[in-house]
Amino acid sequence: VPRIFAVANQKGGVGKTTTAINLGAALAATGQKVLIIDIDPQGNASTGLGIDLGARQTTTYDILMAGAPLADAVQSTNVANLAIIPATTDLASADIDLVANERRIYLLQTALQTPVGRSYDYVLIDCPPSLNLLTVNAFVAADAVIVPLQSEFFALEGLSQLMLTIRDVRERANPGLRIEGIALTMHDARNNLARQVEEDARENLGDLVFETVIPRNVRLSEAPSYAMPVLDYDPASRGAQAYRALAAELLARNA
Amino acid sequence: VPRIFAVANQKGGVGKTTTAINLGAALAATGQKVLIIDIDPQGNASTGLGIDLGARQTTTYDILMAGAPLADAVQSTNVANLAIIPATTDLASADIDLVANERRIYLLQTALQTPVGRSYDYVLIDCPPSLNLLTVNAFVAADAVIVPLQSEFFALEGLSQLMLTIRDVRERANPGLRIEGIALTMHDARNNLARQVEEDARENLGDLVFETVIPRNVRLSEAPSYAMPVLDYDPASRGAQAYRALAAELLARNA
Ligand SMILES: Nc1ncnc2c1ncn2[C@@H]1O[C@H](COP(=O)(O)OP(=O)(O)OP(=O)(O)O)[C@@H](O)[C@H]1O
Ligand SMILES: Nc1ncnc2c1ncn2[C@@H]1O[C@H](COP(=O)(O)OP(=O)(O)OP(=O)(O)O)[C@@H](O)[C@H]1O
Ligand SMILES: [Mg+2]
Numbered sequence: 001v002p003r004i005f006a007v008a009n010q011k012g013g014v015g016k017t018t019t020a021i022n023l024g025a026a027l028a029a030t031g032q033k034v035l036i037i038d039i040d041p042q043g044n045a046s047t048g049l050g051i052d053l054g055a056r057q058t059t060t061y062d063i064l065m066a067g068a069p070l071a072d073a074v075q076s077t078n079v080a081n082l083a084i085i086p087a088t089t090d091l092a093s094a095d096i097d098l099v100a101n102e103r104r105i106y107l108l109q110t111a112l113q114t115p116v117g118r119s120y121d122y123v124l125i126d127c128p129p130s131l132n133l134l135t136v137n138a139f140v141a142a143d144a145v146i147v148p149l150q151s152e153f154f155a156l157e158g159l160s161q162l163m164l165t166i167r168d169v170r171e172r173a174n175p176g177l178r179i180e181g182i183a184l185t186m187h188d189a190r191n192n193l194a195r196q197v198e199e200d201a202r203e204n205l206g207d208l209v210f211e212t213v214i215p216r217n218v219r220l221s222e223a224p225s226y227a228m229p230v231l232d233y234d235p236a237s238r239g240a241q242a243y244r245a246l247a248a249e250l251l252a253r254n255a
Numbered sequence: 256v257p258r259i260f261a262v263a264n265q266k267g268g269v270g271k272t273t274t275a276i277n278l279g280a281a282l283a284a285t286g287q288k289v290l291i292i293d294i295d296p297q298g299n300a301s302t303g304l305g306i307d308l309g310a311r312q313t314t315t316y317d318i319l320m321a322g323a324p325l326a327d328a329v330q331s332t333n334v335a336n337l338a339i340i341p342a343t344t345d346l347a348s349a350d351i352d353l354v355a356n357e358r359r360i361y362l363l364q365t366a367l368q369t370p371v372g373r374s375y376d377y378v379l380i381d382c383p384p385s386l387n388l389l390t391v392n393a394f395v396a397a398d399a400v401i402v403p404l405q406s407e408f409f410a411l412e413g414l415s416q417l418m419l420t421i422r423d424v425r426e427r428a429n430p431g432l433r434i435e436g437i438a439l440t441m442h443d444a445r446n447n448l449a450r451q452v453e454e455d456a457r458e459n460l461g462d463l464v465f466e467t468v469i470p471r472n473v474r475l476s477e478a479p480s481y482a483m484p485v486l487d488y489d490p491a492s493r494g495a496q497a498y499r500a501l502a503a504e505l506l507a508r509n510a
């Protein structure tokens with residue numbers, strides 16, 4: 001049975017997609033069978049793994065809206081052991097389209113409870129920058145949440161609201177939901193603010209914060225334009241090393 | 256009658272809030288009367304201008320949901336000539352709460368067409384990272400859109416969808432809506448990718464791209480933790496200089 005993680009934070013641009021793609025690729029490199037589910041209408045995870053717009057036939061939208069089987073939407077990527085369910089902008093109207101569906105928060109969970117869904121070791125769900133129905137679907141389907149946190153002032157402000165929403169979903173629909181870990185991203189150790197955010201986070205959140213810190217590394221932002229994870233684009237980069245370390249930490253926690 | 260700009264881009268973390276606060280402050284410093292409207296449930300613009308959570312009595316949510324008069328929600332800030340209408344997380348459910356209201360896309364526009372709304376020279380609306388009902392309200396109320404664009408691959412991907420939505424609103428509800436300009440943000444001229452994005456943007460979008468480029472400057476990310484715009488936090492910084500230049504360019508275009 002897979003371990004299912006929602007990669008979520010309503011603050012925009014904190015490294016959710018970059019974490020889903022590269023942590024996914026790093027887990028796959030160790031032989032784990034990994035599925036990435038893109039539920040962001042921006043479809044950045046799909047693009048970053050080379051799924052052209054024209055190749056997104058059956059998507060996350062079809063699974064949620066039309067009950068399409070997971071197996072129809074899964075596509076392989078150029079990365080061994082790494083598959084993806086792509087997203088399109090259709091997802092942007094999900095909140096409105098599904099408002100009359102009483103089971104609207106359970107749709108992704110139900111789709112994953114199938115033989116195909118259970119055939120993976122890890123499932124990573126890349127969430128949009130919002131605490132809307134799409135992110136709630138990910139929280140209901142997931143065992144735990146991985147929270148990328150940029151070492152910036154505005155990013156910290158949103159954390160308490162994110163935790164409230166996780167608690168709300170735990171009480172209403174998914175009793176086992178917890179935070180797997182908070183991953184500090186785009187971290188620049190030379191920067192006072194970043195060092196202070198790290199200190200505050202470790203002091204207040206303790207073990208919830210992963211040991212591994214993802215540094216700001218331009219190779220991470222270049223890789224998606226070549227439609228590959230940084231592990232393939234520049235395996236020796238600090239970004240690649242950091243995501244391999246994060247994967248190792250996650251594997252050790254879930255051994 | 257004010258010039259009303261929506262500061263929008265569904266891509267997360269591209270500098271919407273930072274632009275709304277600092278462009279607003281720079282315009283105010285030239286003697287223009289400026290109102291910032293925070294319509295993002297994260298409420299970052301409200302926090303960045305020192306409006307504590309406990310001080311957000313009448314908010315954007317009350318204007319949209321309960322027809323509260325604009326005058327009740329406007330608060331002064333520590334910056335001369337700069338006022339704000341604060342946001343709270345209540346806004347997160349606006350799409351669902353307003354689904355039955357036929358006038359749901361005109362609510363902000365109607366609120367601004369009052370003596371108080373008309374008493375400003377510039378109105379800047381800080382949008383959430385989404386093309387949802389809140390951003391559409393801003394597009395219907397606005398004369399034009401200011402688009403912060405991070406010099407990154409994923410940021411470019413979303414631009415065409417943003418332009419489609421602007422065109423859609425122009426055809427359905429606001430015939431005069433146009434793009435005021437695209438502001439390159441967090442730009443690092445030493446970085447190949449950033450230089451290439453700037454080249455591509457100017458080649459493909461021409462005059463739509465502001466001359467002024469906002470550099471990556473840590474003082475911009477430090478300023479909100481002191482609840483002040485960078486123009487007050489560090490007036491000599493490259494960030495402050497850039498936003499003063501952007502304000503001058505906007506004033507010249509709208510003279
Ligand atoms: N550690 C890093 N170093 C340098 N650049 C990074 C790093 N992580 C992410 N980036 C870049 O920063 C930008 C934001 O990252 P990303 O798109 O992954 O964030 P996100 O949280 O998924 O954004 P959104 O909220 O829009 O979904 C991207 O252009 C990405 O390439
Ligand atoms: N030019 C810049 N140089 C350095 N840091 C910046 C710059 N502009 C913005 N930042 C920082 O980058 C982060 C993202 O910026 P900001 O929050 O303004 O983006 P946004 O588009 O409003 O995000 P969201 O999509 O979550 O609303 C913030 O922590 C901000 O302080
Ligand atoms: Mg993303």
Ligand SMILES: [Mg+2]
Pocket residue numbers: 271272273295299382383
């Ligand atoms: Mg913002």
